[in-house]
Amino acid sequence: MELAEWRKHIDQVLVDEGQWFGILNEDGHPIYEFGGIVHVSFPETRLATSSVEATVNVTPGDRILDDLVGEGLGVVDDAGRLAPANGPLRMLCHIRPGERQTAYITHTVVEGRGTPSTLTIHGVDLMDALATWPCPSIPVEWGEHEFSEWETDASNTKYATPRTLAQLPFATKADGYTASGPARDTVRRLVQDSFDGVNALYGWTDAHAVVEFDGTPDDSPRVVIRVNDDPVLETVAEPARSAGLGIEVRLWWPGDEPVRVRTKRDPEITAASTWSTPKLIVRVYEVEE
Incomplete structure (x- = not known):
């Protein structure tokens, strides 16, 4: 089914059963x-x-068993995403009225004696997308570099097999790259x-994730954030x-x-946007005391 058809079906399931998995x-x-669903x-x-x-009850032949059970599920791919070794990435979705997790x-x-009777699915929430995504110290320059085949590393040590790499600028302790301003x-x-x-480096024109800029005044405290090419979440969490x-x-x-979201032509301008494909939306908000 197309996503629009799925949405109609899911809406009906919510009316009939109150939730959809x-x-x-x-x-x-x-x-x-x-x-x-057990738990x-x-x-x-x-x-x-x-x-x-x-955790769900299962019987032999269930599609979820054929799809999700296999050795090596959870391997990290070249782009830093979790992916099953026996197939593409899968996501668990739980929908209730007004909420999509x-x-x-x-x-x-x-688990089961002789034949599978229960399947427990383990995962991590979508914050993991920020925990594995790099936060470049000089992001504007990443799109100016291209991948090429390298036979040796920077010290001229020969690789066992050639590697496809891009030489990128990174911060050093002496560089002191920082971002400052109202925190949010x-x-x-x-x-x-x-x-x-990162999208510019890889040539990805259809961004999988965007940040929400809600247009409200930012009265949050001023911060100075040091940027040294660590993952995004590690950089901004504290x-x-x-x-x-x-x-x-x-x-x-x-x-x-x-x-x-922020527009590509002018980063100081935001515009209400929709897309034809699913997106990850990152929202930064003030915590209510």
Whole structure:
């Protein structure tokens, strides 16, 4: 089914049953649904990746068994994403009225005497997208470099097999690269700059994730964030915590409300946007006391 058809079906399931469970592909599209839910846990941890777990009853031949059970589920691919060794990335999705919870599946555990009777799905929430994504110290220059084949490393030591690499500028302790300003806007700019820089390096024109700029005044405390090419979440978590901010990452589907994002032509201008494909939306917000 197309996503629009899936949404109509899911809306009806919500009316009839109050919730929907399904598996999404690596692009965030539903590929099948499942029932037999025994237990589900989608905890939220402020400014950190949370572990997700769901246990379902199964019988031999169930599609979810064929799809998710296999050795090596949870390998990290070349782009830093979690991916099953026996197939593409899968995502767990739990929808209730007004709420869509999604997680990357890392591994599964099957139990049963002789034949499988229960399947426990383990995963991490979408904050993991920030925990594995680099935060470049000089993001504007990443798009100016290209990948090429290297037979030796920088010290002229020969690789066992040639590697495809790009030589990028990185910060050093002496460089002192920092981002400063009101905390909420500074964190948002850092995250969006990181998306833009890595996407430009790889030539990815259809961004998988964007940062929401809601257009409201930013009255958060001023921060100075040191940027040294660590992952995004590691770079911004403590400054955000000190400033009383939280970060959420959610899955947006075509048909959801528009999201105000930074425009490519002028980063100082924002515009309400929609897309024809699913997106990860990063929202930086002030935590209510």
